[in-house]
Amino acid sequence: SAVISQKPSRDICQRGTSLTIQCQVDSQVTMMFWYRQQPGQSLTLIATANQGSEATYESGFVIDKFPISRPNLTFSTLTVSNMSPEDSSIYLCSVVDRSRLYFGNIQYFGAGTRLSVL
Amino acid sequence: QQPVQSPQAVILREGEDAVINCSSSKALYSVHWYRQKHGEAPVFLMILLKGGEQMRHEKISASFNEKKQQSSLYLTASQLSYSGTYFCGTESGASYDKVIFGPGTSLSVIP
Numbered sequence: 009s010a011v012i013s014q015k016p017s018r019d020i021c022q023r024g025t026s027l028t029i030q031c032q033v034d035s036q037v038t039m040m041f042w043y044r045q046q047p048g049q050s051l052t053l054i055a056t057a058n059q060g061s062e063a064t065y066e067s068g069f070v071i072d073k074f075p076i077s078r079p080n081l082t083f084s085t086l087t088v089s090n091m092s093p094e095d096s097s098i099y100l101c102s103v104v105d106r107s108r109l110y111f112g113n114i115q116y117f118g119a120g121t122r123l124s125v126l
Numbered sequence: 127q128q129p130v131q132s133p134q135a136v137i138l139r140e141g142e143d144a145v146i147n148c149s150s151s152k153a154l155y156s157v158h159w160y161r162q163k164h165g166e167a168p169v170f171l172m173i174l175l176k177g178g179e180q181m182r183h184e185k186i187s188a189s190f191n192e193k194k195q196q197s198s199l200y201l202t203a204s205q206l207s208y209s210g211t212y213f214c215g216t217e218s219g220a221s222y223d224k225v226i227f228g229p230g231t232s233l234s235v236i237p
Contacts, residue, residue: 009170041224050128050213051168051227100167115158115215115225117167 010035010105014118021091021125028087029121031101036081041102042074045120051100057084091125098122127151129216131228138204138235146199146231148214157190157197158215158225161208168213171199204235 011034021027031040042054054074055063063076078084088095101118129150138144148157156175160168172181174190174197181188185202201208211232215225 050229053224053226056224113156113217114170114173116170119167 009114010037010103010116012101012103012116012118014101014121016121017119018122019124021123023092023125025091026087026089027091027123028085029099029101031084031086031118033082033103035105037103037105038081039104040078040084041104041115042076042084042086043100043102043117045098045100047098054086054099057086088123091123093125096123096125128226129214129228131212131214131231133231134229135232136234138201138208138233140206140235140237141203144201144204144233146201146212146214146233147196148198148216148228149194149196150216152195152216152218154190154192154195154216154218156217157188158217159188159197159199160213160215160227161210162213162230163210171212201233204233206235206237209233209235 013032015030040057043051044054045051053066054069055065055076057063057076057078059078059081073089075087098120100120102115104113104115129148132147136144158173159171162168172183172188176192188199190197211230213227213230215227217225
């Protein structure tokens with residue numbers, strides 16, 4: 009299974025600033041995803057980050073607010089721009105790995121970045 | 127479209143059984159089940175594929191009814207370690223696109 013390192017693990021930021029979250033995987037993966045999880049809520053997909061092409065954003069999320077980079081097959085960053093208290097949440101990186109055992113695609117998650125905006 | 131999960135929350139005594147249901151209004155290719163403990167990342171439990179068999183992970187098993195677009199997760203003889211939030215995720219295409227997660231079911235196992 010893929011091992012994902014996500015940094016920072018938590019941060020407290022001021023309104024109007026930006027934070028870049030890094031996601032490093034121990035193997036090459038084609039598809040990487042960024043999710044947001046509000047306390048006690050489900051996982052909401054922000055965007056799909058694909059190497060060599062622009063990220064694909066879900067409804068309600070825009071590139072100006074959440075720019076994503078994917079310079080290679082093991083690394084991606086998500087930036088939360090011009091933050092407001094409503095951006096306080098947990099942001100998770102996820103990758104897909106083909107499973108020989110289950111004959112399907114398995115998603116693995118990083119530990120998440122807990123963001124608080126004051 | 128987000129799948130629906132039921133129940134929203136359940137409290138069990140150690141050794142009791144539970145069933146968590148997941149349903150979708152869309153035709154499904156696969157259903158994924160994850161467990162998330164407080165403050166931790168979601169952890170993969172199992173995946174059920176269209177045309178596949180019922181799956182099992184230790185004392186947890188799951189089924190997938192393709193025609194009804196439903197999946198159920200069965201927790202047998204629950205242990206304290208089973209506590210957490212269970213999410214089902216649904217995939218609609220054979221070519222991997224994205225998984226849409228349900229709202230989650232909070233499971234608490236007490237001694």
